[in-house]
Amino acid sequence: MTSKGTVAIKNFPQSRNFARRKAFLTEIRNLARSTYRPQLVLDISESAELDPDAIELLLECVEQIERADGRVSVIARSPQAAVILELTRLTSVLDLYSSVSEAVNSGALHRYKAQDVVQPPAV
């Protein structure tokens, strides 16, 4: 089977304290568990900078989604963030776009709805 799964678009948390981080990762885990081949789009445009915590959190997201045979795309409007992602070789495990529309037009995402999270269809 080669079809792509549900698309989920999320804002990457700006505040990454323990509670926020845990809640965010729980959301990602639930998405990975409940969806076949999820396509997670993380919008990091609001994150002013990519610090080590942010990079680690991104990697954890990639790990969770890849377990479900999914793929992570990142929306980075700032060229600085894009450079950091390339420098850390994260672009080898995720797709990088400068806007949601670019990600959609790239054909990498099979569908897109404007909701924050597109839930998988009830089985």
Add this chain to the structure above:
Amino acid sequence: MQLGALVVTQGTNHQSGEAAHSWISSWPVVGKTVVERWIDRVRELGVGMVSVVDRDAEPPVRIMDWVKEGVEQILLILSGAYAEVDLADLIHFHHEERNRITRVFDKKGPLGISLLNRGAILKDGVRSGLDEALKSSRYDFLGYVSRLSSAMAYRQLVQDALEGRCGIQPAGYQADEKIWIDASARVDTSAKIQGPCYIGANTRIHAGVVITGYSSIEGNCEIDMGTTLDHACILPNTYLAPGLLVRNSVVDGTRLEQLEKGVTVDLGRAALAARRYAVAPSVSHGATDRANAFHCDGGLDLQPPIVSRDSTDDV
């Protein structure tokens, strides 16, 4: 005839914006800065009176001091460009034409190199050295020039030096074809180095590092495990974290300039790079002393690890 040479550096401003590139002439190019190379060339002429001043530190005052001391000609070099001007020929031209002021031009304009007679300085004052509006004779230069106006121009100069397209000879021991490594550098045996490239003094290259694409790593740097450098210039006293992919960039401490995107990033916030403390140069090893060409980590590196796996296969 007594000749003095004044090399004027372009300041050391590291701020962003237009002035940000003014310090590029103080960046080393495969072992030596452009200013040091100018000094070497002036000394080769037999000029004993050489001074280096910062542009902001009133170079005209120095010119007047020399004139008062009886120096008859002053060679003024504004170090914003690297140019392989034949200085002896310039002096000869200046004498033959009986010029008061001779300025060097290439096809793009003035190169910031002037030869001034004492009389011109006494008549026109200190501005004769810097004011391009003053009447002067033109010496046209058609050879190699690199205006160090951007990090990209600096990167091109490094590439030309490694490729042998200009007269810059990389410092250090030539370990293999187009691979230069300083004798005090420490390179792990598992590092893969594909020339042309340069590794400077007291620099440490850890296991699994890949260096390729005309990359240069200047003195006292540390490249941590598994990092790849491709078409990159690493300036002195820079530490790079493990596992990075540095491509088409110039890195100075924590500041990375990505040349393709024209973006500058502070890697310090992401803990991907750091500024190392400068260390005093170690005891110099003979450039031809092959046995001392490398310091090996942990006593495990038995051979100079300068040949890439690809090259080894060919042998």
